Structures are given as C-alpha cells and as structure tokens.
Amino acid sequence: MKPFLVTVDDDPEVSRAVERDLRRRFAEQYRILRAESGPEALVSLEQLKLRNDTVALFLVDQRMPQMTGVEFLAQAITLFPDAKRILLTAYADTDAAIRAINDAQVDYYLMKPWHPPEERLYPIIDDLLEDWRASFKAPFQGIRVLGHRWSPQTHQIKEFLAKNQLPYQWLDVEKDAEAEQLLQSTHAGNDQLPVVVFPDGSSLIQPTTLQVAEKVGFRMKAEQPLYDLIVIGAGPAGLAAAVYGGSEGLKTVLIEREAPGGQAGMSSRIENYLGFPAGLSGQDLARRALTQAQRFGVEILNPQQAVSLRVAGPARIVTLADGSELSGKTVLITTGVSYRTLDVPGMAELTGAGVYYGAGMTEALASKGEDVFIIGGANSAGQAAVYFASHARQVTMLVRGDSLTATMSHYLIERLKQTPNILVETSVEVAEACGTSRLESLVLQHAKTRDRRRVQAQSLFILIGASPHTDWLGDSVLRDEYGFILSGPDLVRDGCLPSSWPLQRPPYLFETSVPGIFVAGDARHGSIKRVASGVGEGTIAEKMIERYLDGV
Template identity: 85%
Template sequence: MKSFLVTVDDDPQVSRAIERDLRQKYGEQYRILRAESGADALASLEQLKLRNEAVALLLVDQRMPKMTGIEFLAEASAFYPDAKRVLLTAYADTDAAIRAINDAQVDYYLLKPWHPPEERLYPIIDDLLDDWKASFKAPFQGIRVVGHRWSPHTHQIKEFLGKNQVPYQWLDIEKHAETRSLLQSIHASEDQLPAVVFPDGSSLIQPTTFQVAEKVGFRMKAEQPFYDVIIIGAGPAGLAAAVYGGSEGLKTVLVEREAPGGQASMSSRIENYLGFPAGLSGQDLARRALTQVQRFGVELLHPQEAVSVRVAGPARIVTLADGSELSGKTVLITTGVSYRTLDVPGAANLMGAGVYYGAGMTEVLACKDEDVYITGGANSAGQAAIHFARYASQVTMLVRGDSLTQTMSHYLVERINQTANICVEMNVEVAEAHGTSRLESLMLRHTTTQDCRTVSAQSLFILIGAQPHTDWLKETVLRDEHGFILAGPDLIRDDRLPAEWPLARMPYLLETSVPGIFVAGDARHGSIKRVASGVGEGTIAEKMIERYLEEV
C-alpha cells in the first residue's frame, strides 16, 4: 500500500504547482494529498490515522493565515511523529525556518520558488524519503483493539476476534504511545475503553461482541424459511455433520454462539489427530473444516445462540437469543461442553483480569517472561502448558490428583517432563484468588494435608473438566443427572423405552427422546471426549438424520 506525501499551502496556485511536481516524480510510489489550510490538513491526517495509513512527508508553507506552517507541524506530529517535515518559505522567512529546525525538529526548509524541481526539490525530497524508508515499518492493515490488559471487557473482545480468526492488532494503552493520538482521533477517553478501530476508519466504543460481529460481516440471520437439518454448535461434531449434510445436498444451517471449532479451537497443538503427524492447532482444524462447510453451501449463523427447541407437527423449531426462529425437519445438538468454573473466593471478580478460562491464546504474548499458573490435569491443560512455556518465564501446573498419567495422554506427559520451564505440582488446588483491579496472588492448598501458602501471580488459566452446555434444553429431551443428553440405546432403562418416546420403532443411534432431534459429540451421555470421536459422531449423526428424513 502506498504511503502519503502531504502538502499544505493556502495559495491555490502554489498548492497545485507543488502537487504537480510531487506527483510527476513520486506518483508511482506514493499518494499525494493536497490541502489549502492547516485545519483541513489536520482533519485529513486524523482520517489517515484512523485508517492506519502511513505518511512519509509533510511539506508545508510557513506563511498561512490562522495557522503557520510551524504551528501545523507541531500539531501534526501528534498523528505522525516519524514523518519527515519540510517547511516551504520565502527568502525573508529563512531565520524563522532555521529556528524551526533547531526548536521544532523540522527536517529541512525549501525556498520559493523551487524551480527547476530537478535541482532544487527532488534531490532534497529523495534524501528525506530514503531516511524515512530506512526506519519505516508498514502499519498493520486491519482491525485495531485499544484497551487495558487487565480489562475484562477488552479481553472479551480480543478473545472473540481471536477465536473467530479475525486478524487484529492489540494496542495496550499503557505500552503503545500511538494510542493517545488514536483515541483523540475517535474522540474517546481512556475510561471509555475498549475501542475497536476498523480499516475503513470507523470505530466502536465499548462495543458488544454482537456489534463487532455485525461490523465484521458475520451472518446472524437465516436466509431460508425451512431446513432439512438445523445443527446447534460448530465444534468438531457439528462441523463434521455440516460437511456431510451439505455434501449430500441437505439444506443445512449451522448455529454457533461463540466461534467455530468449539473447545477444540482453544488447543494450541493437537498431535494425536489422524493424518497430521506434525500436529495442528485447534484453530487450524476449525479453519479447514469451516472452509469445507462453506464450500458445500451450509449457512453459518454466528455469534448466535439457541435458547429453546420445540416440536410443531413435522417441524422442529429452534428459538434464537434475538427472538428469531429456525424451522426444520430435524435438529442436531452438538453444543459440546465448557470448562467448569473455579468456585473459590475472588476468582469470579477477577475473570478477564488475570483469571481466564481455557488456554487463553489471546493472552500468550502478554505473558512473555512472566510466571503463569494453569490449573487442570487433562490434555487441554497439558497442551496449554507446553504452548505457554514458549513465552513465559515459568509455567506451573496445579493438579488436584497425584498423577498426570491418569488423565493425560502419554505423549503430552513426556513433552511436559522434557520442558525445563514447566513445573508440575501434584495434589494442589487453588483455594483463593486475590487482587483488586487484577490478579495479584493465589492461595494454594494441598489436597491431602490442607496446608496453604500464598504465591504471587499475574495470570491463572483454568482448565478443570467439563460440563455440558445443555441447560437451554430444559425438559425437551431426556438428560442424565449431570446434564448430558441421553440418546439411542442409552434411552433404554429396565429393557423399556421412556414413556416420552412416541413411535413404535426404536430410536436411531444418536437420536434423543424426541424423534427427529439428534445429539453428537461431548454433550452426549457416555461420549469419548476426543476431537476424532466428535468428528466421527457428527458423521454418524448425519447418516441417521438421512434415514429419519426418508421416513417422514
């Protein structure tokens, strides 16, 4: 993308002449922006800053009404401090120009007239642009998020963009000097963060994830009045079912409340998935699957949440959080599981401010050279520990049990043992989290002796088991005492089907207590909590749905 050369002169004839000469020499490499007043030029610079455009040179006339060239350059430096600054002066103003070089950090001054430009303009501009290019770093062309590291709202926006694989640049108000001018440009103050600035120069102040999704262009409204299958949840099971449903020509819609990939997308490296000997990240897997889903014409609604499902004759109707409804012949529930909350004093108040659920991929770089704590002893915790160890000074795993081998794959245990800056503390749990505006320390308790100690901590990542996301179903389908959905053979108790089952035939494999409503993946009673098994169940469920559709 071309950088800008900005020229400012209140004399229209002079302004057009300097623009002409600059365009003739530099038009192929740079964009030329002309303004005829300091105020207009500052307004243009503000818009360029919002769009994250680069400005290489400011060439400004000294004698302008209302705002001199030196005054303009002083204000412009707030937006582009690294741009080269050139003052255009008359012979009588040379003393002022020299003072500007000494006092206002002007890089050069040019006398009017500058003709011929080949001798009096271009050599000087060439030298200045060569100096500028030597230290220039191309600005990020995408979404920018401005906020505080310890802000839960900021973390929510970053996590939403990260999980949905939307590229963004994170600007910490405490570390990045450019955030001051950026906030000035969008007319926001530090107490109004986070702010999200988009490539077109527009911005959102303290937005919800739905507002960001709408601006990014995610689809949240259905296109069809009726579907063959409505899939609730875009984890591995839901994505697999969508791929096969779409490939078989079924009119399919996929609803996801957060981001495609589900809990698997938070895995930094999956090394035991068939066909990928070098492993792949959960986000890579989700991205590949989502591309397949879209290739086969499946509609994806996200972020969108199902809040209820009901039967209306041959139709199965899903109500969404915004009050809209989806109608279809069948429903497949693949809502998966979420990490259990850490029910200890202080943890809830510090969520997003040092206490995080999941692998916290958006916080990895912020933890560089710090000590990180992870509580949990299953595969997801092990994968997170290995990933964080690449950046953190030390990673401490807090495990309630007395052995990792009972809950974690062998290859992960071996990797952890081989990583020097990972420390595993067995029979230890978090008893309390302390801090005011952010996490400052943890009280740890030994599970057998009950002895407690307090350690300094800035980041705690919680990966402590799973609970099914099925409360929204209420009594619609039968669930076990832990909330997992009963299906197929698991519906049979004492050699009898439940009274709720209305048909003469047996339920199909993965069919719930309501005909035409199926379940696959981690939300199902008795499921194997692995990515590959989720993919397999999603595929099987789609075939059972085809069988069901043949009979209705």
C-alpha cells in the first residue's frame, strides 16, 4: 500500500493548491490526504492508524484558528512518530517556525508562497522522503489482536486465527506502546479486551470466534438443497474424503467446527508422513488439502458445528448449531477426538491463562526464555516439546508412565534425547495448578510414592490422550462403551448384525449401523491413530460411499 502525504490548511484555496502540487509530483508513489483543520485531520489519522496505513510526511499550516500547526503536529506524531514534518508559515511566523523546529521536532519550515514548486517545494520534500524511506519498515497489513497474554478470551481468538491460518499480529497492551494507541483509537478500555482490528480499519470489541469468522468472510451457510456427500469434520480423514468426493463429481460439503486439520493440524512437525522426508507441519498439510478440496468444488462451512443427525426417508439430515439443516444422500463422520481435560485443582480456573490444551503454538513466542511444562508421553507431546525447545529456556515433559517407549515413536524419542534443553521426567503427574489470575506454579506428585513438590511455572501444555467427539450423535448410530463409532465388521456380534440394520446386505466397510452413514478416522472404533491411516480411511470410505450411491 502507498504511504500517505498529509496536508492541513484552513484556507480552502491554499489547501487545494497544496494538494494539487503534491499530486502532480508524488501521486505515483504516495496517496495524498487533505484536511482543512487540525481536528478533522486527527480523526482521519486515527482511521489510518486502525487500517495500519503509513504516513510519510506532514505538510501543515502554522496559523490555523482551531489548532495551530505545532499543536496539531504534537498530537499527530504520537500516532505516526516516524513521519517527516514541514511547517508552512507566513513571513510573520518565522520566529515561531524556528522555535517549532526545536520544540515540536519539525524537520523544515516553508515560507508562503512556495511557487514555483519545482524550485521551492519539491526539492525539500524529495530530500525528506528519501531520508524517511531509508529507515522505513513496511507495517504489518493483516489482522491485529490487542489483549493480555494471560487472558483466556484473547488466547481463544489467537488460537482460532492461527488454526485457520489467518495471519495476525499480536500486541500486548502491557508491553506494546502501539497497542495502547490503537486501543484509544478504537475507543475501547482495558476492561474490554480483547480487541480485534481488521485491515479495513474496523474493529470488534470482545468478539466471539463466530463474529471474527463472519467478519473475515468465512462461509457458514450451505448453498445446495441436497448433497451427495456431507463430511462432518475436516481432519485428515475428512479432508481426504472431501478431495476424492469432489474429484469424482460428488456434490460434497465439508463441515468443520474449529479449523481444518483436526488434531493433526496442531502438530508443529510431522516427520513420518510418507513423501515428506523433511517433515511438514500439520498446518501445511491442512492448507494443501483444503486447497485441493476447493479446487474440486467442495463447499466448506467453517466454523460450523453439527449437533444432531437423523434419517428422513432417503435423506440423511444434519442439524447445525445455528439451527439450519443440511440434507444429504450420504454422511461421513470424521469428527475425530478431543484432548481429555485434566481434573485437578486449579486447572479449570487457569485454562487459557497459562494452562493450555494441545500444542498451543500461538504461545510459543511468548515463552521465549521461560520454562515450559508439557504433560503427555505420546507423539503429539514429543512434537510439541521439540517445537517449544526452539523458544523456551527449558522444556520439561511430565510423563505418568515409566518410559516413553510404549507411547512414542522411536525417531521422536531420539530427537528428545538430542535436544539439550528438553528434560523428560517419568513417573510423575500434576496434582495441582496454582495461581490467581495466571499460572504461577505446579504441584508435582510422584506416581508411585505420592511424594509432592512445588515448581515455578508460567506455561503448561496438556496432551494426555483423547476422547471421541461423538456425544452429539446420541443414539443415531451405534457406539462402543467409550463412544467410538462401530462400523463394518465391528457391527457383527455373535455372528449377527444389529436388529436395527434394515438391509439384506451386510454393512460396507466403514458403514455405521445406519445405511448411508459412514465413519472414518479417529472417531471410528479400532482406528489407528496416525495421519496416514486417517487419510487412507477417508479415501476408502469415499469409495464405499460411491458404491452405496450406485446401489440406491
């Protein structure tokens, strides 16, 4: 975006003349903003600040009735401190202009009239702009989030933006001077955080993730009356099924309640996925798959949540959280799993304020030079430890078992051993999280002796296994005692199919207890918890869905 040259003069004729001369010389590289009073210009500058635009130079008349040029510049430079400043004066104001060079840090004063501009205006501005460009750094042009590091609401917004791969700039109101200026421009108080400022200059105060999604243009309403395939969940299995469904010409819609990628999307580095010897992040994998799905015409609703599922004749009806309904000939459930919560004193109160579930990559930069604790002994915990080790002073893994060998891949165990600032403590569990407004310490307990000790802690990340995200299904399909969905051969008990199965044929592979409703990925009973297997299951399930549709 082009930087601005701002001219302020209360004489309309002079103001237009200055604007005309500036446009004639500088319009190709700069945008020109003209105002006829200091207060009017300050209102415009606040909008420029909210849009993260840049002002390169102020050209301001000194003698204005509402606000002198020096008074205006004193306020304007708090918003754009790096902008060059020229004071436009009459002969009688020369002494004031000279004082302004010292008092208001004015770079130059220019006598009226300034004609011819080729001799008396342009050379001065050219020199100042060249000096400005030498130290200019282009500002961030995306979404900005203003808030406190220890605010659960702020963390929720940051996580939503990061998971959905929306670039944003985080500004801590306790550390960043720019955050305080922006907060004033949005007319929000410190008790109204977080504030999200968008590139167009608009802002949302204490928004929900749904409000942010609507603002950035995410689609949450279906476009078709009937789909061939409704995929619920955009993890690896759901994304794979959507890609293949779209490529085979099925009218496909993909529903995701948080962000594409599922739990795999939260992995900082997946190093054992076939075809990527250097590894790739879960977000990279999700982004690539999402682009493929969109290329094949898959409709994506995000963030949107399925809350119930029922059969109505040949249609399978999915009810969404906003009360709307989708009709499909088939449904594929790929809702995956959610991390289990840790039910010990203090955890619930401090979640989002030092205690986080999942890899919490949005908090990595904030942990620079600090000690980070991670609960968990599976691959996701190991990957998180390696990632945080590049930022934190020390990463301590708290593992309840005697070793990592039964729960973690060998390559990852070796990586942990080779990383000097990662400490693995086995046979230990967290008994309590302590702190008032944020996490301050942890009480650790030996898993066998029950001996306790307290350690100082600012950040705790919990990755302790998962439960299937299937409660929303109720009794619509059969599940095992843990909530995982039964399908295919797993529906057979004592050589018999469920009494509710209405067809002569047996269920297809990955077909649930209801014909036309399929399951794949981590929510399925007996699944293998690997990214590659999720992709494979989604692919196979889509082929079974094609077979089902051919027989309808």
